[in-house]
Amino acid sequence: MFLSMVIPGPSSPGRNIDVCLRPLIDELTQLWSSGALTYDISRKQNFVMRAALMWTINDFPAYGMVSGWSTHGKLACPYCMENNKAFTLTNGGKASFFDCHRRFLPHNHRYRKNRKDFFVGRVENDVAPPRLSGEELFDVVSEYGEIVFGLQSGKQKFPGFGLTHNWVKRSIFWELSYWKTNLLRHNLDVMHIEKNVFENIFNTVMDVKGKTKDNIKARLDVALFCNRKNMELVCDGSQVAKPRASFVLEKNAQLLVYKWLKSLRFPDGHASNISRLVNTEECRLYGMKSHDCHVFMQTLIPLAFRDLLPKGIWDALTEISHFFRDICSSKLNVDHIERLEMNIMETIYKLEMIFPPSFFDSMEHLSVHLPFEVKVGGPVQYRWMYPFERLNITVAM
């Protein structure tokens, strides 16, 4: 790993990052076409070294900046693209990826006809969205013109933006002649996805005030989109009551979990001292780092909620915990990954039957595409942001 560029602030370059990447892309093009004469000390020979860029690694907001497909709103998913069935929640006001996954099922699967547990009254007849190849994407992107970078770049919208596509620019990476032949051009960052999924699960189950996805607005949306009578708000005269959902722990059960966390001891170097982050009086966790979320997600979730949550819910949470553990392993079996691809779908259906639509933001949806990236790109540890984030920490200190 070495540094190639520092783009100064004070604001993020946003989609104008292409302007800054120009020298790098020029050099990469040159290294691809003509190469550079290099001396190899191990064989004592001169040779012409050439170089190719395999892929980029970014967190999700930066993914949009680099790839040119905006990662905001309903069309955030760069794999499903415009074929996604995400919708904006009437009360929550945010994009929800609830019930976007039944289309991945085989045609005669029983879930497809289920009108009760998913989007109320919806029968899924669509097939899975096609995964466009690099060449096809390049053709699509080429149809849109160039944009002028700078202050005005945000205001130039291609026709149909946000409705039929989410393209904001033709990324500078398409200038690399081999870029369209790459199977995996941009990586979804497993580190951030795992962290966000964990935070959503934990905050919702532990009913953390202000963080839980199961708030009043979510309940209003449940009444609109789902058939879950026991989760709807109860009006009692002038007062509105929010009945406790089955996936939320009772107060004393929450306290049990926090006390258990307080007493936890880990082997040296396994994780930070999580017991130090627990505030049992306020029932909160403070200062969880991404890696703490990683450890919690993969090892502690099944243990923490065992016997406290109903069996079905615990099963679903354990499955997603195992999914992340399997996908992060440093040695991967190809057959195993194909099984993972099926299993994560099943897990998502289970979660969709349990949690309200507001729970399913883009991060939960993206985990569906992770097995594909693993299959194509190899183990996660070479394609996630931990090493890069660590580097930034040491620098910022």
Place this chain on the structure above:
Amino acid sequence: MHLLTKGFMQDYLCWYAHGELFVPNESMAERVVGSTSSASNMHEVGNENSNRYRNMVMDAMRMSEGNASEFPNIEEPNVDAARFFDMLKDSNEPLWDGCTNHSKLSAVAQVFTIKSDHGLSEAGYDKIIEWARSILPEGNKLKENFYAAKSMMKPLGLGYQKIDMCPNFCMLYYLENVELTECMTCGHSRYKPRTGRVKTLVAYKKLRYFPITPRLQRLFMSPRTAEHMTWHQSHHAVDGVMVHPSDGEAWKHFNSVHPHFSAASRNVHLGLCTDGFNPFGSFAAPYSCWPVILTVYNLPPGMCMRRSSCFYLWSYQVRAVRGGI
């Protein structure tokens, strides 16, 4: 308390109880001879964190060693590489007459590491050097201050370019636009207005670009990494098991589409990462600085996500950014 009362263990120079490898303290020439077995090389890599910058410089010095006999067609280094190796040799004179374990270069490299690791100021650096020179024998060749040390390091390469840019991210003042003083898109001035008697022109925003070709070339010029640069092709992959990106579909597909590229195993496969972060810490004013980092996937698993020694420059740069530009 024990430290206070009993003092520090004498002769505990190599911290073997704290993970440092025990290296017999022999002459430097022997110490820098590259061991060619990959196992011991991996060991060195594991130990390199403590002194990254020194390793970066010293690696290159091992060029005269190595086992060339297995490869029949030995060539002389090309002109650029030869110039670099000559320069290294020049600065490889002992720190003082009779010094066996430090050269002019290794000493400076080591202090540079300390400076960048602990955020030492330039004045602090100079003071320490002043003190170090006073305890070294007469006639030592330790560079007297940071400026002199930097001038000595500069010809060794791996520098960077400062490219002015429009503060609104419209354009770079680069190649054919290098002479312009106003942005072509938004008309924003390139330089800050001069105040007082300041004569130099100061740009509003500067992009720091670290050319990648010399860095990749350096990977092949250092025995520590050169022999590992073909690992992606030489390692034995078990069918159906993935341990490295080179076992993945994308890599294999790329190689099949570009056979002329994959034919030479020394060609480099790169990954690019970019991420915003606040160099002033999370509680300071919002500021987002975007490093662009490249990864070389040719290297074996233990090495490929490891930060290279070139990173000394990085922390140095961030301090420059903090300085206000």
